[in-house]
Amino acid sequence: MHTPSNEIMVTIRGLKKSFGENMVLKGVDLTVRRGEVVVVIGASGSGKSTLLRCINLMEIPDVGTIHVAGESIGDNAADGSFRMFPDKVVNRLRTGMGMVFQHFNLFSHLTALENVTIGPITVNRIDPEEAKRLGVEMLTKVGMVDKADAYPSRLSGGQKQRVAIARALAMRPKLILFDEPTSALDPELVGDVLATMKQLADEGMTMIIVTHEMGFAREVADRVLFFDGGSVLEEGTPAQIFCQPQQERTRDFLRRVLSPAATVQHPPLEPAVNTETQATPDSSLTRRPT
Amino acid sequence: MNYQFQWGVVIDNLPYLLNGVWLTLMVTAVSLAAAIVIGLGIGLLRISHRPSLRRIATIYIEIFRNTPALVQLIWVYYCLPVLTGINLDPISSCMLALSINGAAYVAEIFRAGIQAVPSGQAEAARSIGMSYALTMRKIVLPQAVRHMIPPFVNEAVSILKYSSLVSVLGVADLTYQAQTLSTTTFRPIEIFTFIGVVYFLLCWAMSATAQYFERRLKASS
Numbered sequence: 001m002h003t004p005s006n007e008i009m010v011t012i013r014g015l016k017k018s019f020g021e022n023m024v025l026k027g028v029d030l031t032v033r034r035g036e037v038v039v040v041i042g043a044s045g046s047g048k049s050t051l052l053r054c055i056n057l058m059e060i061p062d063v064g065t066i067h068v069a070g071e072s073i074g075d076n077a078a079d080g081s082f083r084m085f086p087d088k089v090v091n092r093l094r095t096g097m098g099m100v101f102q103h104f105n106l107f108s109h110l111t112a113l114e115n116v117t118i119g120p121i122t123v124n125r126i127d128p129e130e131a132k133r134l135g136v137e138m139l140t141k142v143g144m145v146d147k148a149d150a151y152p153s154r155l156s157g158g159q160k161q162r163v164a165i166a167r168a169l170a171m172r173p174k175l176i177l178f179d180e181p182t183s184a185l186d187p188e189l190v191g192d193v194l195a196t197m198k199q200l201a202d203e204g205m206t207m208i209i210v211t212h213e214m215g216f217a218r219e220v221a222d223r224v225l226f227f228d229g230g231s232v233l234e235e236g237t238p239a240q241i242f243c244q245p246q247q248e249r250t251r252d253f254l255r256r257v258l259s260p261a262a263t264v265q266h267p268p269l270e271p272a273v274n275t276e277t278q279a280t281p282d283s284s285l286t287r288r289p290t
Numbered sequence: 291m292n293y294q295f296q297w298g299v300v301i302d303n304l305p306y307l308l309n310g311v312w313l314t315l316m317v318t319a320v321s322l323a324a325a326i327v328i329g330l331g332i333g334l335l336r337i338s339h340r341p342s343l344r345r346i347a348t349i350y351i352e353i354f355r356n357t358p359a360l361v362q363l364i365w366v367y368y369c370l371p372v373l374t375g376i377n378l379d380p381i382s383s384c385m386l387a388l389s390i391n392g393a394a395y396v397a398e399i400f401r402a403g404i405q406a407v408p409s410g411q412a413e414a415a416r417s418i419g420m421s422y423a424l425t426m427r428k429i430v431l432p433q434a435v436r437h438m439i440p441p442f443v444n445e446a447v448s449i450l451k452y453s454s455l456v457s458v459l460g461v462a463d464l465t466y467q468a469q470t471l472s473t474t475t476f477r478p479i480e481i482f483t484f485i486g487v488v489y490f491l492l493c494w495a496m497s498a499t500a501q502y503f504e505r506r507l508k509a510s511s
Contacts, residue, residue, distance in 0.1 A: 056417055087421060095419030105414035109432050119418035122428055164414075171418050 004036035004222055008070070009175055009206045010055065014080065015064035017050055024050045026230035028064070032175070035204040039217040041241075042227030043253060048210040051227070052177045055208070056097045057090050068097065069174050095123055098168025098176035102183050104160040106152040112139060112163045113148040116170045124171070131170075138166035142196050158189030162196050175206035182213055214257060218242050226250045299477040300484045307481075310467035311488060317384055317463060318450045324389035325449065329396025334426075336401045347397065354394035359452050363387040367459050384456035392449050399445060403438035404430055436507055443500035447493045454489070464488060 010032040017025040024047045032038050040048045053059040055066060057073060061082040066073045073093050075083045084090060107115050116135040120126045126134070139145040142162040152160055161181055168176050178197065182190045194216050201207060201220050211217060217224055217238060224241040226234040226249075234247045245251045300307070335347035354362065367383040370376060378386060407430050415425040457466035468485045472478035 058413060058417065091416075091419045091421050093419075094417060097417075099414075099417035101410060101414060101417075103410055105408075105410035107411060107414070107429055107433075109429075118428060119420070122424055123419045167414075167418065 004033040004206075007034040008032075009034045009036070009068065010208070011065075011067040012051075012055070013065045015051070015054060015066065016062045017047075017054055017059060018062055024230055025054065025061075028231055030225070030232065032206060032208060034174075034206055036222045037201045037207045037209065037220055038223050038225060039221035039238075040208065040210045040225045040227055041212070041214070041217060041253070041257075042225075042233075046227040047230040048227045049179050052099070052179050052208060052210055056094055056099050056177060057084065058099075060084055068093065091123075095119075095171050096174045098165075098171060098173035100161070100164050100168055100176060100178045100181045102180040104152070104157070104164045104184070106155075106160050106164055106167070108152050111149050111151055112144060112155065112166075115152070115163055116166045119167065119171050134170055135166075138170045139163070141169065141199075142166045143192070156189055157185045158192045161185065161193045165193075165196055165200070169200075175208065176200070178207060178209040178211065180210050180212065182211065212257065214242070214254070226253065228253070293479065295480060296477060297480055297484075299471075299475050300480050303471055303475075303481075306471065307464065307467050307485065307488075310462055310464035311492075313381075313461065314450070314453050314463040314465075315492070317381070317388065317453045317456055317461070318446075320385045321388035321392055321453070322446055322449050324385065325392030325396045325445075328389060328393035330400055332393055332397035333400030333404065336397055337404060351394045351397055354391050359387070359391050360455050360458070362391050363455055363459065366390075380456070380459040380461045384453075384459060384461055388449055388452055388456075391452070392445060395445050395448070396442070399438050399441045400434070402441070403434035406437040407433045436504075439500060439504045439507070443497055446496055446500075450493055450496065451489065 008031060010030065012028055012030040015025050015028040015030075016023070026047075028047075028051060030038075030051075040051065042048050050059060054061045055068070055073075061074065063080050063082060065076055065080075065082075071093070073085070073090075075085050077083055085093070106112075107118065110118060113132070113135045116138050117128070117131040120131040120134055121128055136145055136148065139148055142165050144159060144162050144166060147155060147159060147163075152163070155163065165176075165181075181197070182193050185193065190213070194213060197207070197209070197216070198220050209217075209221075219238075221238050223235060224238050225232050226241060226245070226247070228247075228249050234241065234245060234250045241250065242254065245254060332347045332350055335343045336351070338344050338347075363384060366387040367378070367380065370383075371378070404426075411429055411433065412425050415429040416422075420428070453463060454465040456463050457469060460466065464485050468478075468481045472481050475481070
């Protein structure tokens with residue numbers, strides 16, 4: 001089991017983001033230590049993905065500060081509004097943060113190996129031979145080295161996602177952001193991806209994971225954040241969140257995702273969270289009921 | 291119909307007519323190459339994040355798509371020198387006119403091709419720190435090219451056909467040669483039927499070659 005250090009990797013203060021009239025993030029504070037695995041759960045549209053996308057500047061935050069490895073990733077005005085650094089700086093900052101997407105986004109005109117090496121070659125400008133060694137090493141790590149020469153169209157969803165993880169790893173990131181990495185996978189393919197992620201966690205990678213895999217969250221997370229309406233409503237250890245949720249909305253959410261029957265049929269009279277979580281101890285690889 | 295075809299006039303003047311083919315191909319090739327370069331630039335402006343740049347590209351495209359190529363050609367040859375003092379010979383004027391006209395269409399092809407590449411591709415590239423230019427060059431354009439081949443061949447064929455307009459400026463292309471030959475031999479039916487066939491074969495060869503490469507590209511992916 002990994003143990004996070006006391007060194008701070010990510011600090012977010014007062015992060016706000018709106019899309020037009022719709023305020024998606026309403027002031028998020030978050031501190032992530034090096035080596036920590038933070039899992040973000042919450043209903044669709046609660047702002048989880050937007051949070052990740054703000055951290056690696058895929059979205060431009062409106063207000064707030066974000067520090068990654070001690071460095072501010074934005075140029076804040078006096079009134080706190082967030083301003084982007086020049087492209088060059090943004091590109092450099094992004095190399096330090098890996099991102100794994102729900103739909104993999106493997107480069108479809110490149111082989112698995114080329115997908116992994118293109119970043120090191122074009123961005124870090126390392127020697128192509130050296131990059132190839134690095135690529136093979138990363139594909140080996142995710143168990144995909146035998147598919148090194150395959151194009152993404154020949155890979156299953158789970159294989160694609162593992163290559164995507166290798167692609168992120170090849171940049172030697174300080175942290176990796178996972179945006180619902182298993183939501184687009186067939187149920188039988190989820191396990192391999194989660195196992196790869198668990199392995200990364202055990203090796204001490206700092207990870208922020210948006211997921212609906214409650215079993216995985218319970219097993220691997222150091223801390224679970226429950227997102228609701230654009231802010232963190234509740235956070236704690238997996239045991240605290242899953243066994244003793246303090247907020248009614250958290251209980252409500254967990255009841256819905258953990259017991260599919262409840263959403264289809266009448267809700268049970270008693271909140272079933274506690275018994276639910278204990279009744280399925282080995283559910284690390286269970287998939288969110290859909 | 292009692293017209294007596296006399297194909298001898300075509301056969302006797304074959305070298306003269308085919309001489310025009312070279313000029314047609316040359317004008318087409320140069321115009322096409324220039325249209326690609328200008329069109330890529332306009333196409334990138336068209337998808338820029340800056341509204342002002344997008345507007346410039348849109349205005350360019352609308353102007354050149356909504357005025358006749360023949361008017362553009364004559365304008366470049368007769369009006370441009372008066373307004374700018376730049377004097378171009380007829381061939382250069384033709385190539386310039388066909389290039390800027392073709393660029394408007396090529397820009398739309400680039401835009402459509404680039405937008406056909408899922409946005410996640412560019413996003414993933416940016417997420418590993420690739421710059422916009424690098425993302426375009428290494429990730430988006432190589433994939434966009436596949437979507438662009440069919441409309442692009444259409445455009446090449448259409449530039450080849452438009453190149454016949456250059457005869458109005460006295461450039462000795464295939465059409466011009468046919469016209470002068472007709473006036474001296476009084477055999478326009480044979481001559482224009484013949485050059486119609488020549489144009490058809492040129493265009494058809496272009497489409498067929500493109501289809502061949504398109505199939506190969508598909509097979510390799």
